[in-house]
Ligand SMILES: Nc1nc2c(ncn2[C@@H]2O[C@H](COP(=O)(O)OP(=O)(O)OP(=O)(O)O)[C@@H](O)[C@H]2O)c(=O)[nH]1
């Protein structure tokens with residue numbers, strides 16, 4: 001997971017990103033490629049050709065997938081909590097100390113851990129709780145209260161086309177999430193168009209085009225060239241065709257790569273030229289395995305770009321799902337979706353209570 005090499009310098013790779021050269025002309029450049037299944041011009045039923053990921057997908061309900069996906073976090077967090085509370089006994093300083101350690105090791109972070117401990121102590125006082133057993137329900141409630149403000153599902157009906165720009169570090173899961181989102185919105189009868197805005201690596205364009213072909217989704221791509229121009233072109237195409245949603249891929253980048261952060265700001269400005277109200281959503285994709293580093297990424301991308309929503313991927317491979325609480329406390333942004341696996345069905349809107357329930361409940365059978 002992750003660890004892919006950083007993209008090349010944007011100056012050499014994006015000669016047309018300069019705003020002085022209007023991207024309109026690039027939109028009609030002969031190098032523009034498009035995979036355009038006729039069916040994409042209207043809302044589509046489920047794709048006729050299943051992807052390998054779909055074939056592999058076990059037949060589980062979402063609640064089961066979520067529980068299964070959160071099993072590592074639950075081992076690290078839920079199970080330890082359950083064993084701490086089920087011992088019973090007095091609520092004392094030792095118990096709070098142990099609880100603090102469990103929360104910190106699950107990447108809940110210092111601020112959110114302090115918040116949760118304070119909330120518990122207040123509850124213990126108010127309700128005169130005396131037994132450790134009673135703390136589990138209180139912690140469950142405190143976590144829900146902390147996470148519920150992040151539960152703000154994306155409303156894509158406000159604009160047409162609704163332009164979603166993906167961003168994040170290398171290997172976070174941006175392109176995979178685009179595939180999952182395209183599927184998710186198609187299943188709701190929305191038409192989708194993809195912009196292969198990761199122009200740094202030819203493989204990234206291919207990844208999206210193969211995906212689009214298999215799933216009957218139009219992909220706007222360009223041989224080499226410039227991310228901003230491809231996305232500009234895609235928005236123009238979506239407007240002309242009455243497409244509901246544009247999902248724009250971008251190359252992975254680290255917040256420390258200042259030239260690349262400047263390049264993505266430029267992409268956003270060019271999107272605004274294609275459609276003044278766009279991008280309607282700047283989605284930062286975070287790999288849950290990065291733990292506390294995810295919080296740093298939220299701050300950096302938000303400062304650079306104005307992030308409007310988050311996707312937390314790879315919760316299935318991670319014991320660090322507690323980072324959601326850290327985000328809630330330090331840089332609260334709506335968590336639009338969470339990913340708990342590689343198959344197309346493994347992405348869903350974030351529901352705080354569902355998430356907290358899955359942390360505490362017994363594993364799916
Ligand atoms: N287990 C698991 N794997 C995931 C999930 N989401 C993405 N992946 C995997 O993570 C790897 C990287 O995903 P990509 O979508 O290519 O990541 P990216 O952010 O587009 O990467 P770059 O374009 O290189 O920056 C792939 O092997 C995906 O299958 C998830 O929710 N769970």
Ligand SMILES: [Mg+2]
Pocket residue numbers: 174175176198204249250251252
């Ligand atoms: Mg990618």
